[in-house]
Amino acid sequence: MKFVLAPDSFKESMTAAEAVAAMQRGVLAVFPDAECVGAPMADGGEGTTEALAAALGGAVVRAAVHDAVGRPVQAAYGYVEHEHLAIIEIAAAAGIDLVAVADRDPKTAGSAGVGELISHALDRGATRFIVGLGGSVTNDGGAGMLQALGARLLDESGAELPPGGAALARLHRVDLSAFDERLAGSTFQIASDVTNPLLGSTGASAVFGPQKGADPATVLELDAALGVYAAVIAALTGTDIASRPGAGAAGGLGAAFLAFLPTEMRRGVDVVMDAVRLADKIAGADYVFTGEGSIDSQTLNGKTPLGVAEAAALHGVPVVAFAGRIGAGAEVLYEHGFAALVPIVQGVTDLPGALADGAANLERAVATTCRLLTLA
Template sequence: MAETIVVASDSFKGSVNSLEVGRSICQGIHALYPDDHVVVFPIADGGEGTVDAIMTSREGSRISLNVQGPFGQTVEAHYGLIDNGSTAIIETAEASGLTLVAKEDLDILQSSTYGTGELVKDALNKGVSKIYIGLGGSATNDGGMGLAAALGVRFFDEAGQSLKPISANVSKIASIDTSQKIKAIADVEIVLLVDVDNPLCGERGASFVYGPQKGGNIEQLRDLDRALDRYADLAAEVTGRHEKDSAGAGAAGGLGFGLLTFFNARAEKGIATILELIAIEEVIAKADLVITGEGQMDSQSVNGKAPIGVAQLAQKHGVPTIAIVGGAATDLDALYDAGISGVFDIVNSPMSLKEAMTNAPSLIANTAKNVISFYHRISK
């Protein structure tokens, strides 16, 4: 008997994107059961692939433009327009992402979210009334200074000189002027798609938690944390908004804070909002099986990550969910409680990480064959 299977996996970062994962799983299923109806949904939780995930499932247009990258270089970035052009879908990783620069070239003090601000500005110029901004995967730690500068907020040092909006200059901010802020943004609803609840500062803040992967050493991270704390207090004096301890303020190197403070944004769990935008629940409700996944699954995956969002929707409708992953930890009890029925990693023999990443499509397809064979036999 043919089954209806929904495949909704996150990307295996650095290896295959969400759509490629879905296609590989579909290939594996159809190798054994060609009559099974497989529906593939690319998904993301606000990081890399957010625009693609939404635009694959929604009618709209993709906009491409050259903007400033995280370290001042010119990059080609994309965002989406849906709802007849009234809603923009923007992801920070497109303009300010870690994948835009080689690891050895990372310099956390020179990083800026200015390019993401340029994407927002372009969307405003097109007359949108709502903007979703995914905050994952950034290479930045400027507290949103760059984005704010691109949208008209001005930052000055003690001598009254305008500051270049980079992380190193956050500590030099003596005054902030919002009088030149783009007026159109006041009438636009801004929704932040986040998968973390970190505050801006402190041990769980942007600098200490995410700074190391952006090239920051401990001394730089201490300095940045102090600078962001002072910056947040100054921004609160100017705007009346006290957001440094808000959940998600520390996302994308504090970009969450900048958007909450200067542009009255609100933060939402990225995966829940994205799943709603792509209307996946109505398809899951009619499915027999859901297959999800991500590159690495562990006990932390339960905290707002894409596979758990999918599993919880499936659980709501009594549909079992299986995860196919690049690698899995040993303690997954929290995931089982959250709706994952089983976790299958793709590594089927001793191999290096490089081999696994290079051969991911075939390994994913092979694992999908094992999963679907087992499922059909126990479901008879």
């Protein structure tokens, strides 16, 4: 029998690779001769670097960059040398978790660290990039990233703009004469489930700004500043990124990628599935096992288990999903290709206990499921 094991991470309990290992132990305890094909998964958010590096035989590299408030930080990214592929989560450099609530200011927070990560990967020989947009504390439209890659964002007097989204209100022109030439020969796949435009009531500032510390007045100020930014970009490139779906992702970093870099923006799980060649792995399988920490009706919003189920359905392979929590509305997933949803926690426990015992619980739940399969 052939089992494809394609879970996401179980947040605060197991990485995706650790979940694959636990699943494999469970399968082999019942079917010792089974073929287990591991495919650690992610959806472009937290864990994407580790999952893809593990699945593709790459390494996790650390680079000295700056966080959103300009402090030095060691940020990790994945690098697959034989594919010249870098896997970057922007949250590693510009993440909200790196900045204490008291230090968050979306008017001055900058994305330079993201550009520094890209530059570090270019120096290693990267020509392909997978970039997960999510978890940012910035609202600068990717201006800091562009500056770190050599662009100059100038006010009317020719002075360079300081970091942050508020300064974009003074943007007069963008000078690309020193923009890193290696970028033109690179490709960027952007893994993001955010389809918000850059501007307006559903844009970066209005929807995500409050999460980063913006009050109503600041939201209006940042949206207006990004409007100036969009107008300058349109005049320079002929690209109107103001209303492009996904331009508002990660505080407008999506806009910078779309306007200045060779970019394809796709649903996060689709990018990851293509990268790990999941469809090839599923071909000829008897079962696909997937899972993550929590499964509920929100799983339909592009989460990893849904993407795995969609891929398995194309091959007619049944999918079983395992989760630490099966939440409200999860039964709707049975209408989208799932054969079974299996909770892994046995008995009464508290959250710290469930997280600590995650790998053992997952292994046990997979083994029990496999024993039930023998009855079929």
